[in-house]
Amino acid sequence: MLDLANAKRVVVVGGGTAGWFAALEMRHAFGPQVEVTLIESEQIGxxxxxxxxxPNFNLALQRYGIDRERFMAATQSTVKLGVRFDGWRTGAADDRYHHLFSTVRGDTSLLDWAEQGFYPLSSWLMSEGLPLERYPAVQALVERGASQQEVLAWLDMHPREAYAYHFDARALARFLRGEAEARGVKRIEGRVKQVVMDAGRVTALESDAGRLEADFWVDASGLARVIAGKALGVPWESFAQNLLLDAALPFMLPHRDAHPPLLTMSHAMKSGWMWVIPTQGRLGCGYVYSTAHIDEAGVLAELRAHWGCEIEPVNRLRFGAGRLARCLESNVLAVGLAAGFVEPLEATSIAHTLYQLSFFGNLVQDTHHVVAESSIAQFNREVSNAWDGILDFLLMHYDTVRSDTAFWRDAAAAAQTPRYRDLKRAFATRTPRLADLVPYQMGGTIMFGIPSWETVGFAMGAIPRDAAARQLRGLSAGAQLRLHAAAESLRAA
Ligand SMILES: Cc1cc2nc3c(=O)[nH]c(=O)nc-3n(C[C@H](O)[C@H](O)[C@H](O)COP(=O)(O)OP(=O)(O)OC[C@H]3O[C@@H](n4cnc5c(N)ncnc54)[C@H](O)[C@@H]3O)c2cc1C
Known part of the structure; x- marks a missing residue:
């Protein structure tokens, strides 16, 4: 049992995006009677x-009472409407699809009309061989490169739209620190040197800023995994046999378009892929690669050829895909990179952190700060389930016919989880259903819903046209008429 009824102090280790969001959640969950302190080391960075x-980033802004305009100004944010995938299937110049967050056109979402567990409009698009990006109204904004002002005004007039942000990561951590400190979170500059334990519980940390005691700890120490990984020794479950990427070379470029693009670009490269993320002042880019397939010199040569200029890396990052077996262990919650990471594709890391934090905060509040062992086990199971969902969703992106380099051949041949293989067999006969995704839910939320699975699954060939067409044939005569009318306007668009 985790008894925090008389807790006086919570300490967060780490001041990255995960640490500062965790501090905000601890303040939110425990209320003003509990002191929240964050220790971080500028030397480590x-x-x-x-x-x-x-889009769950917007839920976090609401939950912690953060104003969108202030956040966007302070973090150089731009609006993100989805992801553009270039070259993930054939690698040809016209090999492109969009995974949009929105499912809305006019007043109607693709999800408003459901029959027998599927969505006739998206099934119709797939049965005609048309990409799902054809439906949402935001696609027109994307195609004509609308300005940020125009898009923000448009989103404000369309409250059902789902959208997210691109931002400067360092500015985000600084901004969140200001928000947390304004809510009474104390910050200590110092490097944790030792974790003090008593009877399986963490009682104190020794740091170069002195000794820190607390009732509850959050390990947001990034890849160092200072408490959960090193001191508690929670086992690490690797996804390396499924996902091959293990390194990234980030770099910056000036903007090239009149307005910042509204999508993250995920450009397939010879031995991985490249992200291009537009913030207000620049393009943040990075080649994520497999060190088994290419070295840094090869990455730089390929980038030079792609952009037609010299590329200056701003960092060199190494990582391993996987997650902790349990992120809530004893009196410690691990979040952010300390809890797990797959790779940057589809921007799942901060999203998982935010879902996990609100799940934990709700659990603490709902249990009056006394959490039974069975709830802890369930919490850990659901957090792991959400990682499994991310893993399976990403596997679908790599389930490709592209075979022009060793990397793409190896990525397609890499181990697929039995869950993903089973879903793919189901998708061969019918489109994804909510029941397929429920096993991935965490705290009642599912990170990628049916439209996301349909968009990527159809684009990559995991959902064949036939599967979508077959289920349409089973519609009633009335539904067929309704579909016919809607199809006319979709065909014309
Ligand atoms: C290449 C790459 C691209 C990514 N792209 C995306 C993306 O587009 N979208 C997304 O959602 N996520 C992305 N991520 C993940 C994202 O970077 C993290 O989720 C996010 O930055 C949170 O990191 P963090 O706070 O867990 O760790 P960090 O930012 O590394 O922070 C760790 C903190 O712990 C402190 N610390 C460590 N050891 C000690 C110690 N001994 N004593 C005191 N303090 C200590 C450090 O000083 C630091 O403050 C990406 C990750 C990588 C590697």
Missing amino acids: IIGAGEGSI
């Missing part, structure tokens, strides 16, 4: 990557 989000 933060990873400084992580500049794309998904």
Whole structure:
């Protein structure tokens, strides 16, 4: 049992995006009677990557009472409407699809009309071989490169739209620090040197700023995993046999278009892929690669050829895909990179952190700060399930026919989880259903819903046209008429 009824102090280790969001959640969950302190080391610094989000970022802004305009100004944010995938199937110049967050056109979402567990409008698009980006109204904004002002005004007039942000990661950590300190969170500059334990519980930390005692700890120490990984020894479950990427070379470029693009670009490269993330002042880019397939000199040569200029890396990052077996262990919660990471594709890391934090905060509040062992086990299971969902969703992106380099052949041949293989067999006969995704839910939320699975699954060939067409044939005569009318306007668009 985790008894925090008389807790006086919570300490967060780490001042990256995860640490500061965790501090905000601890303040939110425990209320003013509990002191929240964050210790971080400027000497170690933060990873400084992580500049794309998904729509649950807006839920976090609301939850912690953060004003959108102030956040956007302070973090050089731009609006993100989805992701553009270039070259993930054939690698040809016209090989492109969009994974948009929005499912809305006019007043109607693709999800408003459901029949027998599927969505006739998206099934119709797939049955005609048309990409799902054809439906949402935001696609027109993307195509004509609308300005940020125009898009923000448009989003304000369309409250059902889902959108997210691109931002400067270092500015985000600074901004969140200001927000947390304004809510009474104390910050200590110092490097944690030793974790003091008593009967399996963490009781204190020794740091070069002195000794810190607390009732509850958050390990947001990034890839160092100072408490959960090193002191508690929670086992690490690797996804390296499934996902091959293990390094990234980030760099910056000036903007090239009149307005910042509204999508993150995920450009398939010879031995991985490249992200291009537009913030207000620059393009933040990075080649994520497999060290088994290319070295840094090869990466730089390929980037030079792609951009037609010299590329100056701003960092060199190494990582391993996987997650902790349990992120809530004893009196410690691990979040952010300390809890797990897959790779940057689809911007899942901050999103998972935010879902996990609110799940934990709700659990603490709902249990009056006394959490039973069975709830802890369930919490850990669901957090792991959400990682499994991310893993399976990403596997679908790599389930490709592209085979022009060793990397793409190896990525497609890499181990697929039995869960993903089973879903793919189901998708061969019918489109994804909510029941397929429920096993991935965490705290009642599912990170990528049916439209996301349909968009990527159809684009990559995991969902064949036939599967979508077959289920349409089972519609009633009335539904067929309704579909016919809607199809006319979709065909014309
Ligand atoms: C290449 C790459 C691209 C990514 N792109 C995205 C993306 O587009 N979208 C997304 O959502 N996520 C992305 N991520 C993940 C994202 O970077 C992280 O989720 C996010 O930055 C949070 O990191 P963090 O706070 O867990 O760790 P960090 O930023 O590394 O912070 C760790 C903190 O712990 C402190 N610390 C460590 N050891 C000690 C110690 N001994 N004593 C005191 N303090 C200590 C450090 O000083 C630092 O403050 C990406 C990651 C990588 C590697």
